[in-house]
Amino acid sequence: MSGLSATAPAVPRKAEGSRKPRKSKAGWNLLGLLVFLSTGFPVYWMLNTAIKPAKDAIDPDPSLLPTGFTLDNFRRALNIADFWGPVGRSLVVSLTVVVIGIVVGMLAALAISRFAFRGRKVVIVGILAVQMVPLVAMIIPVFLLLNDLGQYDRLTGLIITYLTFILPFTVWTLRGFIVNIPKELEEAAMVDGCSRTTAFIRVVFPLLAPGLVATSVYGFIQAWNEYLYALMLMSQKNQTATVWLGNFTTKHGTEYAPMMAGSTMMAVPIVVLFLLVQRKMAAGLTAGAVKG
Incomplete structure (x- = not known):
């Protein structure tokens, strides 16, 4: 009984320790995703404007999604x-x-x-x-x-x-x-x-x-x-x-x-x-x- 009671508290500590790296990793992944979106959006907008009709490129209310495809x-x-x-x-x-x-x-x-x-x-x-x-x-x-x-x-x-x-x-x-x-x-x-x-x-x-x-x-x-x-x-x-x-x-x-x-x-x-x-x-x- 004394051995069981001595080892029982170690279980929740291990679980808590395993959760912290997961939360930290999720935070870094979210930060990486935000960096990717901020740096990749100009490239996406360039490609989107390049393939859309010329009249849509100067639309005062532009659409984030492609409105057409043209070469x-x-x-x-x-x-x-x-x-x-x-x-x-x-x-x-x-x-x-x-x-x-x-x-x-x-x-x-x-x-x-x-x-x-x-x-x-x-x-x-x-x-x-x-x-x-x-x-x-x-x-x-x-x-x-x-x-x-x-x-x-x-x-x-x-x-x-x-x-x-x-x-x-x-x-x-x-x-x-x-x-x-x-x-x-x-x-x-x-x-x-x-x-x-x-x-x-x-x-x-x-x-x-x-x-x-x-x-x-x-x-x-x-x-x-x-x-x-x-x-x-x-x-x-x-x-x-x-x-x-x-x-x-x-x-x-x-x-x-x-x-x-x-x-x-x-x-x-x-x-x-x-x-x-x-x-x-x-x-x-x-x-x-x-x-x-």
Whole structure:
């Protein structure tokens, strides 16, 4: 009897302890659902407006549910101005920025992380300081500089401009990954007969894959979605995809349904890229990007 009485109170305690994690998990699930709805609603509204008749897109009493289905908005978006030209230029600029940014950023991050040189801390502080400068404040200096170099209204000038914005983030993020990779791995490979370059390619580079994917996606999205500098530095003849969306706004008003159709088509490359690398990107954003 004494044994039964001693163990009896433990039963309700265990039940209470098992309920708390369930309530906590339900709360986090509810919070996640609210975040998903708040971030996903603009995408839903874009798709809903893109497939509904143009007259319903400007209805003062809009409906949350689709009121019809039509592809006329996509046809209008393709016919209002040259679509494939701006999209092709945006792809060229974005991919070039990603390739150059990854190569230069990886080498710079390796130098900062693995080698001790005079002014190393100044370089690290400078990388952080550059990211704090508002992009709007540099429009006039960048315009004057590119004009003096003969790079105004050229894709090469736009690529150089985007690299100055993306490289600091790339260097800082990849530095966090390289710092987390023990130097002993490279030293062991060099003891086995590898040169420093071979040790980096065979040991360090595979471990950097998540960070390279994360920074590549970030750089691609930044270059693809950038609007202000593309508008100021490129003429209408060489406009990019984001500037192309401005063709739907005229003195007679804004064609919202075709604009949403154009935005939907522009979002396809980003969505496809994210679906292809989502696992690597998630690992890259959490594995070592916050390492100091």
